[in-house]
Amino acid sequence: xxxxxxxxxxxxxxxxxxxxxxxLAVRASGHEFRTLITCFAPHELMDGAIRASSYLDTMFxxxxxxDKAPDAFQKARQAALAGDYDIVVLNNILPLINQGxxxxxxxxxxxEDRPDNVELVLSGSNxxxxxIEKADLVTEMVVSGTEETVSENKGAIEVITGxxxxxxxxxxxxxxLKSCMETRSSIVQFIKSPKAxxxxxxxxxxxxxxxxxxGEGFLDLDSTGPKKRHTDAAGRAxxxxxxxxxxxxxGLIVLDEIDIAIHYGLINPEKVRDMLLLKPKDLHxxxxxxxxxxxxxxxxxxxxxxxxxxxxxxxxxxxRKGIEF
Numbered sequence: 001x002x003x004x005x006x007x008x009x010x011x012x013x014x015x016x017x018x019x020x021x022x023x024l025a026v027r028a029s030g031h032e033f034r035t036l037i038t039c040f041a042p043h044e045l046m047d048g049a050i051r052a053s054s055y056l057d058t059m060f061x062x063x064x065x066x067d068k069a070p071d072a073f074q075k076a077r078q079a080a081l082a083g084d085y086d087i088v089v090l091n092n093i094l095p096l097i098n099q100g101x102x103x104x105x106x107x108x109x110x111x112e113d114r115p116d117n118v119e120l121v122l123s124g125s126n127x128x129x130x131x132i133e134k135a136d137l138v139t140e141m142v143v144s145g146t147e148e149t150v151s152e153n154k155g156a157i158e159v160i161t162g163x164x165x166x167x168x169x170x171x172x173x174x175x176x177l178k179s180c181m182e183t184r185s186s187i188v189q190f191i192k193s194p195k196a197x198x199x200x201x202x203x204x205x206x207x208x209x210x211x212x213x214x215g216e217g218f219l220d221l222d223s224t225g226p227k228k229r230h231t232d233a234a235g236r237a238x239x240x241x242x243x244x245x246x247x248x249x250x251g252l253i254v255l256d257e258i259d260i261a262i263h264y265g266l267i268n269p270e271k272v273r274d275m276l277l278l279k280p281k282d283l284h285x286x287x288x289x290x291x292x293x294x295x296x297x298x299x300x301x302x303x304x305x306x307x308x309x310x311x312x313x314x315x316x317x318x319x320r321k322g323i324e325f
Contacts, residue, residue, distance in 0.1 A: 002033065002086050002320065005119040006312055007111055007134065010166060011094060011127035012141035017043045019177065020139070020306075021089045021121050022052075023169030023199070024323065026176050029056040030201030031322035033086040038076040039063040040124075041092040048177030055180070055205050060085075069093075069101050077106070080114050086322070087119040094124030094131070104128055111135075119323065136317075138309035139164035145302030155282045156301040161259055161292035164306035171254040171286045172199050178284075179209035183251035186244050190237045190267075190289075191215040191257040197325050214240060215257070219264060226264050234266035245279055252284040259289030262296065269293040276300070 010018045025035040035058065039046065046063065053061040064072035073093070080088040096102045107122070111134045114120050122131065132138050142162075160167045172187070179185040185208060187199075192213045203211045214237035220227045244253055261267045272287075276299040279285060287296065297303050319325055 002117045002119060002322070004317070004320070005086070005114070005117050006136035006317070008119065008121045008137045008165075009127050009131060009135040010121070010123040010139050010141065012125060012143070014141060014143040015125055016141070016143050017092065018123055018141050018166065018170060019173030020166035020169040021091055021123050022049060022173030022177060023171065024121065024173075025059050025087065025089065026052070026056065026172055026202045027169065027198035027325075028087055028322045029058045030198030032058055033322045034058045034060070034084070035087040035089065036060045036062065036076060036079055036085040037089040037091055038072055039091045040066075040069050040072065040096055045174070045177035045181065048180040051180035052176050052206065055207070056202060066096070066101060069096055073102050073106070077110050080110060080118055080120060083115045083118055085118065087121065089121040089123070092124040093122055094127050096124075097128060097131075098126055104130065107131060108134060132309065135310060136312045136315075137165055139166045140307040140309050141166070142305040142307055143302060144305070145300065155280070156284055157276055157299065158286045158302050158304060159259070159292050159297050159300040160286060160288045160304045160306065161290060161297075162306035162308070163290055164308035165311060166306045167288045167290075168256055170304070170306070171256060171288050174286065175209060175252055175254050176203070176206060178252050179206060182208060184208045184249060185210075185252040185254070186250050187211040187254040187256055188237060188241050188244065189213040189215060189256040190234055190261045191217070191219065193217040198322055212240065219260075226266060231266050234261045237261075238267050238271075242275065245275060245283065245285075248280060250283060252286070254286045254288070257289040258287050259292040259296070261289070262293050263289070263291040269295050272296055273299050
């Protein structure tokens, strides 16, 4: 059970789905937190979400047609108020509020009345200002590039950057859903060290997905930059990345926090750009982390910026097991 649940909002002007709530649910599952995800609009990886829930016994998926959306909301609302789940995700509900399908006052009431230990996550385009004001965390997803290419071409390159929350969980969510639709996938973590993070525990229960954490954890910086152990670890991670990219074994690979490794000089951006240009044409790559290099973004099919609107860390709320790690 969470000691303190917050209200998270993932929004933006794009209608492209944000997979961060799914990644959050997977991470939470690794720590045995129960998550209910009610999906209020279909998406191309819905079958993957349903299959993922069959492997993760603490993740539950519900989906609703628009004509049944009010009933689906009431069911999720009751589950949240009863404390039946640690996390309740109302996926893509925000457009329905703007369309008048779901009453804004009912959402605001739920935000106000939910138990203190229940995390509430709202996602979708164009969040109403009243919801933003009541939320603890708000991330705006800004999409640049050809969104159709990302959804239709499995060989796309996505760079997920920005100072907002949701970069790693976006990649994690997409990788899990794709792998559960029989796309062999891999996640290489460039900064995180080999520890029993929530996503590592959960991925061990899933088919077609591997994760390897090759970093040394939080970057120790001195007057000359990162310490040598980080440079050495990043070098090993890069070699592993190249082996996986050109092995022809995978349909999707996540290079988690590689943008940070590049930013601090641990990896050469030109080498990364060359790899992106030479990768197998059917391989889908996701590169995450703050401060993405301009040359890397130039080689991408799509750049997704997670913009920080509100962040609980600024209120002194520390990272929480099952949510942030």
